[in-house]
Every structure is written in C-alpha cells, then in structure tokens.
Amino acid sequence: MRLELTPRLDPSPLARVLAPIAAFMVAFVLAGGVVWLLGRSPLAALQVYVIGPLSDPWALQELVVKATPLALIALGLSYCFRANLWNIGAEGQYVMGAVLGGWLALATHGTDAGPWVWPAMLLLGVLGGALYGLLPAMLRVRFGVSEILVSLMLVYVAQLTLDYLVRGPWRDPKGFNFPQSVTFDPAATLPLLGAGRIHLGAVFAVLAVLATAFVLGRTLFGYRLRVTGEAPRAARFGGFDSGATTLAVFAISGGLAGLAGIVEVSGQIGQLQPTISPGYGFTAITVAFLGRLHPFGILAASLAVGLTFIGGESAQILLKLPLDLTTAFQGLLLLCVLCADALVSYRLRLVRRGGGS
Amino acid sequence: MTHRLLGLAAALALALGVGPASAQQKLKVGFIYVGPVGDHGWSYQHDQGRKAIERELGARVETTFVESVPEADSERAIEGLARTGHGLIFTTSFGFMEPTLRVARRYPNVKFEHATGIKRAANVATYAAKFHEGRYIIGQIAGKMTKTGIIGYVGAFPIPEVVAGINSYFLGAQSVNPNVKIKVVWVNSWYDPAKEADAAKALLDQGVDVLAQHTDSPAPLQQAEARGKLGFGQASDMERFAPKAQLTAIVDDWSGYYVQRAKAVLDGTWKSEDTWGGLASGMVKMAPYKNMPDDVKKLAEETEAAIKAGRLNPFKCPVFKQDGSEVECKGNGALSDEQVLGMNFYVKGIDDRLPQ
Amino acid sequence: MTAFEAILLTIVTASTPLLIAAMGELVAERSGVLNLGVEGMMAMGAACGFAAAVTFDSTIIGIAVGVLAGTAMAGLFALAVLGLAANQVGSGLALTIFGLGLSGLIGAPFVGARRDPVSPLAIPGLTDLPGVGRLMFGQDAFVYFSLALTVAVALFLGRSRSGLTLRAIGENHASAHALGLPVLRTRLLALLFGGACAGLAGVYLSLIYTRFWSPGMTAGRGWIALALVVFAAWRPAYALIGAYLFGTATVLQLHAQAGQIGLPAQLLSAAPYVATILALVLLSLGRGRAIGAPGSLGQPFVPER
Incomplete structure (x- = not known):
C-alpha cells in the first residue's frame, strides 16, 4: 500500500478556512x-494555555503586545512568500530597523528635541x-544567489x-560599562x-493588515504578486519584471520587519540592548x-501564536511544565498547518501496491 | 527512556502534591532565570538556592521558576509571577533590571530581588557576589602551578564583572609569580559549550597550561582535562566533569541569602538594600583544593582565610593601569566597591587590549 | 606536539560535525528536497544519543540511537513534504523548532550526567611520527568516518548508477518520473540519509566534542551546514573544503584574540558569515547564473497520472 496524491481542481473555500483550525486542534x-x-492533566494544561489567558484582561493586553511585532513581520513576509521568495532573515531586518531608528533616539538624547523624534525614528526604522532586506534581494537579482541563505547569514551579521x-x-x-544604551527620552x-x-x-x-488587504485585492502590484507566485513563467510572459518584484517584496518585507524592530525598542524595551528579540x-x-499568507x-495567527507564548509562561508558573514543551508545540503546530494546507490542495488516497503508475 | 520519563513525572507530581489549598498562608517565592536550569552554571546555581528555600522553610513556602526568559521580553514573565500571588520574586540576571523596576512600581506590595543590579527601589533590593575574591585565590594557584608561565582565561563578555575577575586572577598570579603571562579569549556568549571548548583549545594550543573561565559550561575545564592540563570550575563544583584537572572551583552559593531573604519576608523584616557578599558571607565558596602539592594548597587556604578575615583585598592600593598610571584609591586602602563594579581597564602586566 | 599541529587538530575537530551534517544535506538537496530542519535533527541526535549512551553506559548504543533519532526526524519531514507535498521551507523550519523543543524535553533528565572521553585512535608507530603523526593518525574515529563519507558520497553521486538517478531526479523530477525513475522513493532514502548524518553530527557534539548534554547545544551549527551545501555548489569535495574553511575561520578567530590582534570580537565572529555570502557571489560570478543548484530543489512533486 502507498499514499497517492491527486490535485484537487477546485479546493473548497470553506476547507481553506477550516484547515488551520483543524491543524491547531491536531x-x-x-x-x-x-x-x-x-504526568499532568492535559485538560489542566488546556485551561492554563488557552482558556486562562483568554478570560483574563491582563493576559489579553499582553497578548496584543506580543502579537504586534509578530503580525507586522509576518505581513511583510507574506509578500515575499506569495512571490515564492524565501526571506528567512526577517530577524536581521528587525534588528537593523531598531539600530537605525534607535540611532536617532541616542543622537537626540538629552536635547530638548520635540515630539517629532519618535515619528522620525519609525521612518528610519522602516528604512x-x-x-537590509534589499541586500539579499539584490544579490539574488544580480547574481542569482540563494536569498534563503544570504538573508539567514545576514541575521548573524545584524x-x-x-x-x-x-x-x-x-x-x-x-x-557601569554594562552593554546597553541610555534609556530613551520621552520624546523618543x-x-x-x-x-x-x-x-x-x-x-x-x-x-498594515488593512493596507496589505487593499494591495493584494485591489492593485496591479498585488495581482502581479499572485501571478508570480502561482506561475513564475506566466508572469514573465505577461511582461512582469520579476527582478523588480523581487526587490519590491523584499523592501516591503524588510521595511515592516524594521518597523516592528523600532516599535518594540521604542514602545516596549525603551533602550538598545545586545538582544532585542526573542x-x-x-x-x-x-x-x-x-495565517495562510492572508x-x-x-492577524488571527499572530494572536494565536502569541497565545502559545503567554500560555507557555503560565504553564511554567502554574503547572511547572517546561518551556521546551511550548517550543515543541510551536514546531508541531507549524508542521500540522502545512500538512493541512497540503491536504486542502491535494486529495490523499491509499492505493494498493501495483495500482497507479 | 520511558522509565526515566515516568520517574521524572513522579518527581514532578510529588512536587505539585503540596496542594494549592493552603496557599493563602504560604509565601510564594518566584524566580526568573535567564538560562535553562540545566546549564550547570549560573541559572543552575540559582535553582539550587530555590531548592534550599524549599528544603529549609518547607511548608511555609512554595516556589516557582520561569526559565530561559529572554531579557528583552521579560516584563510579562515577571508580572506574571507578581500577579499570581508571589510575595517575593528573584530576577537573576542584570538584563532584568528595567523590567523588574517597572513591574515593581505596579506591585508595591510584592518584594523584588534583582541580582547584579545597580538600581534599587522601596520594594526592589539588589544583591551580587564578590567572585573576584575567589579569583584572586585561583590566580595564586595558577601562578604556582603553571609550568609554561602562561595562564589562560575564557571570558564571556568584557563587562566590569568579568574584567574585575580577570584583573583579580592576574594580580593573584602575579603575587606569587612575577613573570607570569595571561592570555584572554572572549566567546561573546555566557553559554555555548562547543564555542567555549574551541576557545579553551585555542588557549591551550598557545601554550597555556592553567585555564580559568568566566562562562557557564564545564566545556573549557573538560578540554584542560583532555589535554592533561589544569583548570578551575565556574559557578558550581565541576569536579565530576574533570576529576584530574579541576584544582578548585569558585562556587556561587545563593542558598544562605535566599533562605534569609525569604525568612525576612515571612517575619515582616524585609528591607530594600544592596548586598554584596563574598567569601566571608558564604555567598562565594571554594570547592575543595585538589590536584596540587601541599604547599600550594596551604597557600590557597591561607589566602582564603585572609580574605575572609578582611586582612587581604585583591584590589588593595596601589593598583596600576596597563599604561603604568596609578588608579585613584577611593576605598579604604583598596579600590572602592563602585570602582570594582565599574572596572573597565586591565591592570599593569596584562599584555592585551580590552575590547571596547 | 607543536602549537601549529595543535591548532590543526582543533580545526579538524571543529570542522567534523559541520562536514558530516553538510554531507547528508547535500545528498538530500541533490535529490531535489530542501530540508531546513538540519538544526532540529542535530539537536535530537545530540539529546537522544547522549540519553542512550548514559542509560546503557555505551557509546556505541548512544551513537546508534542518535543516528536513529535524526533518521526518525527526517522520516517525519518526508511524511509531510513527500507524502503530503507540503511546503518544504516551512516544514523544514517547523522541524527545527520542533526538534529543539523535543530534544530539551528528552535531555532534561540527563542534565549533569557525564561520559568518559572516547580515546582517539592510536596506530602504533604511525601516530608518533613527527609532524603529521598526531594529525593524520591520532584523531577520533568520527574524523576518519567523515572523510570516508565525503569520498563515498562523491563516488556515489559521480560514479554510480543510483547516484545518476538521484541527480536526474533532483534536476527535473517531471522528466525523471516520465522516464520511470522512482522519484519519491529516491527522495525518501536521500532524506533519511540526511537525517542519519545530522543525527550523527549531533551525537558527535554531545558524546565526543563536549561529552555532556545541554539544551540548545547545537548553537546554529545546523544552519551553517546548510550554508555549506550552497557554498560548495552541491559538490562533496567543495563541501569538504568549505567545512574546513569554516572550522578554520571559527578557530582562528579565537586564536587571533589569544594572539592579541586588536580587532572587535564581533567583527571576527561575523567574518565566517560574510565570507559565506561573498563566496556565494564569487561562485555565481565564476559560473554564470546557474551555480549548480539542482533544478527541482524545493519544489513539491506530485506525480501526474
């Protein structure tokens, strides 16, 4: 016996929505x-991981704080992934956004610079x-170098x-010589x-969610992105320049990651430290x-994944369950989601040996 | 494997067995660790302190820890403990400073203890240990034991605590061996066993035959053992990793302090203060002196006794910087605590540049 | 042993796990599957191998279990990307996250346990030769195995019929399938081989390199192995050179410090990554656009009927 996959010609929209939920449950x-x-009760774990945080205003607030950078970065990544470009260096772009934006905070520290500082920091963060996101894109367009590895290597460099x-x-x-910058002024x-x-x-x-929905649904660029992702060759025949698309999606993706970085530093941490991202x-x-790149x-997925972090900490505090369980669960979740995705696109059949080709 | 897992589960269930029903009268003590409890070093020793609280105060307390908390994202974990009825919370890394202070402002009735910190509040105390006292002793041992005349040091980050440790180690070595040389390698990580091992090998390859470390894993010491050279344990007694190489170890012993502070909260006598304990207070302990001749052992024991009695300070004046200039003596016959806590220079005789 | 010999020895042991893991991934990628889960498979190999070695007090059993753990992880990955044609980049990443977490759970009871060192090979006469003696004949068995593995993979891919099949499938799975070549079965075997190698590299870290287990001890070496495969333009011989260059860079960076060269440590730490990027660019310059990437790399294969 073996498994055989056949593409579904018209995957049902309902299945597309239900797949991630089913994956979550599995x-x-x-x-x-x-x-x-x-040796613990799974029901107690469910209570602590999910129900507890969702029924507690404090945890809900923390959930929003945690989901903010995740949503910003993931939205940017969706542009790349839709174009079949694998930017896995968002962590580095996040750091570089925080560095450039944080520079302004330090440069204006102690001066009576007005409230223009933090908006300018945000712009620098995006920039x-x-x-930084354009680096792997340019190397790919110009030299054909794998964007996966370059973007990853650049994380370490950042x-x-x-x-x-x-x-x-x-x-x-x-x-006292400790490795951290001054704490930012209120203007920063x-x-x-x-x-x-x-x-x-x-x-x-x-x-960013609304803007992305608009770009993907209502603009030529969004249309082009969907075409490039689904059939690169068709896009080329259609007169689209895939090089320009590559640069554009990496710039957007890097910009949103950079925004997440500077937002986290100026909104949450309040200073620059050696590590600013978990x-x-x-x-x-x-x-x-x-979030199926939608x-x-x-937005929903960032809240769901944020929940695993918040729930994971409550589980450590209340049930003394190790942190590694949360990590393993996140990996398992991603794997299940991808498999569910595949099951939406393909029909799975068991075939007896000798059947099929 | 299954057997192990069940054993673990049973132990955990037992730990949980202390029912939450009586939690109201109990003091809940929370710990935030920067690394995994299994790092054999920094976080592991703090967890030993947590266990000591459970052991000594038994039914009067209940303890909780959250491990591997990223410093940049620690505020939620700290607040998570504060709002679940923990009356005393230890945050055990320098990077938890600002988040601890922020949470402390929102929970004025909860007591906080921040390790290696420099900022206090009405409900935030700070504490640290004078590891450099122990490093002076191991420096003397190293100075005596080296045959090549070159001793080595694997450092994590060039921050004052580590720099003061290197200086103290070197001054100790110099006091018994004026011609001794030191080589330092930075691994830029508190904890990366393989990289620490590589750093140790690099030092051994360059002629170092006695190795000290200010990183948390036993890997450098193990390398010394594998090459038939000598070394010192860090944070905990690492003898089982290198029975032939470990001369002694500087052991962080937080147990006494933690038990004392938990008791103070129970008795209502807790105050915000700064504690900087050394050999005398028992916060820093030396593991048994082994693998050395009797005269070296005697020297080490005498130095330990002298430091405990306050007769010897590793940073007694005059202290000279690398360029030969004398450091202003702000303490009583020695550098002041502030000068040691903010140390950003190498002493004279260290033939290296401090990374800036 | 002179200082120079000693440094070479250090470089060899630092390079060996990278080489073993890279060799496994190279075969998998040549068959057309991109597995970003090397780090997770290595972590599982390190944890399971160490746990078994301590439990049964046997290094051999430890190595076997580590290899099995890596293989099992690769099997899980194969189920997703071959069985269900799931996205390879995402699944590989998931495998890494999952492996890091699960290895922490498995290793936790073994924190603090230690193993005795495995004695290096000693060939009477040869090992004591001046100069090259220790270097060539005094290493642990893994080092020799990794070199033999490189030769074997090179011969397999370049000279054997099955190697040719594997490469054909990696180049273009559609036409390979049309020719009647077993695309999925070949890829499954290639993936399992990759997992076994990653598991072995992980065991090397916990049983030979440091001789204790600690959470997260792979510290990014799986990612470096992945980079090496591209760096090597998917050729075993270049992967050998790449692994040793990378090992040299990391070790010399530490020596440069001990030898007191006044450069920021961060600059030296970043050097291997920047060097990899530069090498990728130079390789592509030297060879035009195609830098030897298998044509079907990373694309799911669903046989048409």
Whole structure:
C-alpha cells in the first residue's frame, strides 16, 4: 500500500478556512499526549494555555503586545512568500530597523528635541529594515544567489552589529560599562494607548493588515504578486519584471520587519540592548504560514501564536511544565498547518501496491 | 527512556502534591532565570538556592521558576509571577533590571530581588557576589602551578564583572609569580559549550597550561582535562566533569541569602538594600583544593582565610593601569566597591587590549 | 606536539560535525528536497544519543540511537513534504523548532550526567611520527568516518548508477518520473540519509566534542551546514573544503584574540558569515547564473497520472 496524491481542481473555500483550525486542534491533541506522558492533566494544561489567558484582561493586553511585532513581520513576509521568495532573515531586518531608528533616539538624547523624534525614528526604522532586506534581494537579482541563505547569514551579521554598538560606541557612559544604551527620552518613546502596556505599534499592525488587504485585492502590484507566485513563467510572459518584484517584496518585507524592530525598542524595551528579540523574526514565519499568507489570517495567527507564548509562561508558573514543551508545540503546530494546507490542495488516497503508475 | 520519563513525572507530581489549598498562608517565592536550569552554571546555581528555600522553610513556602526568559521580553514573565500571588520574586540576571523596576512600581506590595543590579527601589533590593575574591585565590594557584608561565582565561563578555575577575586572577598570579603571562579569549556568549571548548583549545594550543573561565559550561575545564592540563570550575563544583584537572572551583552559593531573604519576608523584616557578599558571607565558596602539592594548597587556604578575615583585598592600593598610571584609591586602602563594579581597564602586566 | 599541529587538530575537530551534517544535506538537496530542519535533527541526535549512551553506559548504543533519532526526524519531514507535498521551507523550519523543543524535553533528565572521553585512535608507530603523526593518525574515529563519507558520497553521486538517478531526479523530477525513475522513493532514502548524518553530527557534539548534554547545544551549527551545501555548489569535495574553511575561520578567530590582534570580537565572529555570502557571489560570478543548484530543489512533486 502507498499514499497517492491527486490535485484537487477546485479546493473548497470553506476547507481553506477550516484547515488551520483543524491543524491547531491536531497539534493540541498531540501536545496533550506529551503533557499526559509528563504526568499532568492535559485538560489542566488546556485551561492554563488557552482558556486562562483568554478570560483574563491582563493576559489579553499582553497578548496584543506580543502579537504586534509578530503580525507586522509576518505581513511583510507574506509578500515575499506569495512571490515564492524565501526571506528567512526577517530577524536581521528587525534588528537593523531598531539600530537605525534607535540611532536617532541616542543622537537626540538629552536635547530638548520635540515630539517629532519618535515619528522620525519609525521612518528610519522602516528604512533600515528595507535597506537590509534589499541586500539579499539584490544579490539574488544580480547574481542569482540563494536569498534563503544570504538573508539567514545576514541575521548573524545584524545581531553582531547591534552587539558591537551597545558594547562599544553606544554604551551608556553612566551604566557601569554594562552593554546597553541610555534609556530613551520621552520624546523618543512610542505613546501608549490608555493605561496599560499596549502601545501605538498595535495600531500600526492593524493598519498594515488593512493596507496589505487593499494591495493584494485591489492593485496591479498585488495581482502581479499572485501571478508570480502561482506561475513564475506566466508572469514573465505577461511582461512582469520579476527582478523588480523581487526587490519590491523584499523592501516591503524588510521595511515592516524594521518597523516592528523600532516599535518594540521604542514602545516596549525603551533602550538598545545586545538582544532585542526573542526570535520574533523566525516565529513570524510560523505566523505567516498559519495565517495562510492572508492579511486577516495573519492577524488571527499572530494572536494565536502569541497565545502559545503567554500560555507557555503560565504553564511554567502554574503547572511547572517546561518551556521546551511550548517550543515543541510551536514546531508541531507549524508542521500540522502545512500538512493541512497540503491536504486542502491535494486529495490523499491509499492505493494498493501495483495500482497507479 | 520511558522509565526515566515516568520517574521524572513522579518527581514532578510529588512536587505539585503540596496542594494549592493552603496557599493563602504560604509565601510564594518566584524566580526568573535567564538560562535553562540545566546549564550547570549560573541559572543552575540559582535553582539550587530555590531548592534550599524549599528544603529549609518547607511548608511555609512554595516556589516557582520561569526559565530561559529572554531579557528583552521579560516584563510579562515577571508580572506574571507578581500577579499570581508571589510575595517575593528573584530576577537573576542584570538584563532584568528595567523590567523588574517597572513591574515593581505596579506591585508595591510584592518584594523584588534583582541580582547584579545597580538600581534599587522601596520594594526592589539588589544583591551580587564578590567572585573576584575567589579569583584572586585561583590566580595564586595558577601562578604556582603553571609550568609554561602562561595562564589562560575564557571570558564571556568584557563587562566590569568579568574584567574585575580577570584583573583579580592576574594580580593573584602575579603575587606569587612575577613573570607570569595571561592570555584572554572572549566567546561573546555566557553559554555555548562547543564555542567555549574551541576557545579553551585555542588557549591551550598557545601554550597555556592553567585555564580559568568566566562562562557557564564545564566545556573549557573538560578540554584542560583532555589535554592533561589544569583548570578551575565556574559557578558550581565541576569536579565530576574533570576529576584530574579541576584544582578548585569558585562556587556561587545563593542558598544562605535566599533562605534569609525569604525568612525576612515571612517575619515582616524585609528591607530594600544592596548586598554584596563574598567569601566571608558564604555567598562565594571554594570547592575543595585538589590536584596540587601541599604547599600550594596551604597557600590557597591561607589566602582564603585572609580574605575572609578582611586582612587581604585583591584590589588593595596601589593598583596600576596597563599604561603604568596609578588608579585613584577611593576605598579604604583598596579600590572602592563602585570602582570594582565599574572596572573597565586591565591592570599593569596584562599584555592585551580590552575590547571596547 | 607543536602549537601549529595543535591548532590543526582543533580545526579538524571543529570542522567534523559541520562536514558530516553538510554531507547528508547535500545528498538530500541533490535529490531535489530542501530540508531546513538540519538544526532540529542535530539537536535530537545530540539529546537522544547522549540519553542512550548514559542509560546503557555505551557509546556505541548512544551513537546508534542518535543516528536513529535524526533518521526518525527526517522520516517525519518526508511524511509531510513527500507524502503530503507540503511546503518544504516551512516544514523544514517547523522541524527545527520542533526538534529543539523535543530534544530539551528528552535531555532534561540527563542534565549533569557525564561520559568518559572516547580515546582517539592510536596506530602504533604511525601516530608518533613527527609532524603529521598526531594529525593524520591520532584523531577520533568520527574524523576518519567523515572523510570516508565525503569520498563515498562523491563516488556515489559521480560514479554510480543510483547516484545518476538521484541527480536526474533532483534536476527535473517531471522528466525523471516520465522516464520511470522512482522519484519519491529516491527522495525518501536521500532524506533519511540526511537525517542519519545530522543525527550523527549531533551525537558527535554531545558524546565526543563536549561529552555532556545541554539544551540548545547545537548553537546554529545546523544552519551553517546548510550554508555549506550552497557554498560548495552541491559538490562533496567543495563541501569538504568549505567545512574546513569554516572550522578554520571559527578557530582562528579565537586564536587571533589569544594572539592579541586588536580587532572587535564581533567583527571576527561575523567574518565566517560574510565570507559565506561573498563566496556565494564569487561562485555565481565564476559560473554564470546557474551555480549548480539542482533544478527541482524545493519544489513539491506530485506525480501526474
């Protein structure tokens, strides 16, 4: 017996929506098995991971804070992935956005520069991410070098650059030599929404979702993107320049990652440190796939993945379940989502040996 | 494998068995670790302190830890502990400073203890250990034991705590061996066993025969063992990883401090203060002196006793910088605590450039 | 042993796990499958291998279990990308995340355990030869195995009939399928081989290199192995050179410090990554557009009927 795949000619739209949800449930069942193996009640874990955070205003607020950078980066990645370009270096673009934007915060530190500082920082953040994202794109267009590896290698380079800056030239002179910059002035800090920890970045994430939906649905560029992704050769015959598309999607993707970086630094952390991301750039890849590269899907997925982080911490605190369980679950979830995706596109049949070709 | 897993599960279930029903009267003590509890080094030793609280205070306390918390994203984890009824929270890495202070402002009734920090508040105390005291002792041992006259140091990051450790190590070596040379390699990580091993090999290849480290895994010490050279354990007693190579180890012992602070909260006598404990307070301990001749062992024990009694300070004045200029003596016959905590220069005789 | 010999020895041991993992991935990619899960498979190999070696007090069993763990992870990946034609980039990434997490769960009870060193090979007479003795005849068995593996892979891909089949499938799976070549079966075997190699590289880290297990101890070496495959333009001989260059760069960076060259440590740490990017560009300049990437790399294959 063996498995055989046949493409579905018209995958049902309902199945497309239900697939990620089904994948989520399968991943939960599998993770529940592991929890059971560890000698805990899977139901208690479900309560702590999902129901607890969702029924607690504080956790919901933290969820929005956590989902903001994930959504911004994943939206950018969706442009690349739709064009069949694999930018896996969003982490580096995030860092470079934070570096360029953070530079302005440090340059204006201690001066009475007005409230124009943080908007300018955001612009520089977008610019920094976009320029850094263009590097692998240009190498690909000009030299045919794999964008996957170049973007990944550049992550390390970006992290080391930030590391060098905060340990060297940008170190807080009064900070006992510890590797961190001065804390940003109020003019360089992103305004908060209300009394909690949610900052303006959440608004940008929502705006980015709407903008992406508009671009993909209503513009020629969005149409071109979908065509390039589905049939690169057709796009070439159609007169589209795939080189220009490559540059464009990497610039957008890098720009949004850079925005996420500067938003996180000026809204959340409040200073530059050697590490400013717990791997958002990589987790966002999960988010992009989980959201099926659709803007509203990504918004939902960023909240869902954010929930696994918040729930994972509650599980450590309340159930003393190890952090590795959360990591394993995230990997499993992504795998399930991709398999579910494939099952929507293909019909799976068991064939007896000798049957088929 | 299954057997192991079940054993683990049973142990965990037992730990959970202390029912939450009586939680109201109990003090819940929370810990935030920067690394995994299994790092054998920094976080592992803090977790030993947590276990000591459970052991000593038994039914009066309940402890929780959150491990591998990224410093840039730690505020939520800290607040997560604060809002689940934890009355005392230890945040055990320098990078948790600003988040700890921010959460502390929102939870004035919760007591916070921030390790290696420099900022306090009414409900935030700070504590650290004078590891450089131990490093002076191992420096003397290294100075005595080296045959090539070159001793080595695997450093994590060139921050003051590590730089002070290197200086103290070198001053100790120089005090018994005026011609000794030191080589330093930075791995830019607190914890990357393979890279630490590579760094150790690089040092050994360059003629180093006694190796000290300020990174958290036993890998450098193991390399010394494999090459038949000598070394020192870091943070915990690493003898089982290198029985023939480990001369001694500088052991971080947080148990006494943690138990004392938890008791203070229970008794209502907790105050925000800065504690900088060394050999005398037992926060820094030396593992048994082994693999060395009796005269070296005697020297080490005498130095340890002298430091404990306050007769010897590794940074006693005069201290000279690399260019030969004398460092202003702001303490009482030695450099002040602030000068040590902010140390950003190598002492005279270290033939290397401090990365800036 | 002179300092120079000692440095060479260090370089060889630092390069070996990279070479083994890269060789496995190279075969998988030549068959047309991009597996970004090398890091996860290595982590599982390191954790499971160490756990088994401690439990049964046997290095051999440890190595076998590590290899099996890597292979099993590759099997999971194959199920997704071959069985269901799921996206390869995403699935590989998922495999890495999953492997890092699961290896942490499996290894946790073994934190603090240690193994005795495995003694290096000693051939009487030869090992004590001045100059090259230690270097050529005093390494641990893994080093020799990794070199033999490189030769074997090179011969297999270049000279054997099955190697030709594998390459044909990687170049163009549609026409290979039309010719009646077993696309999915070949890719499955190539993936499993890649997983076995990654598992072996992982075991090398936990049983030989450091001799203890710790969470996240692979520290990005799986990603470097992936980069090496591209760097090598999918050729085993170049992968050997690449692995040793990378090993040399990481080791010499530490030596440059101990030898007191006043450069920022970060610059030296970044050098291998920048060098890889430059090498990719130079390779493409030297050879025009196509830098030897298998034509069907990364594309799902669904046989048409």
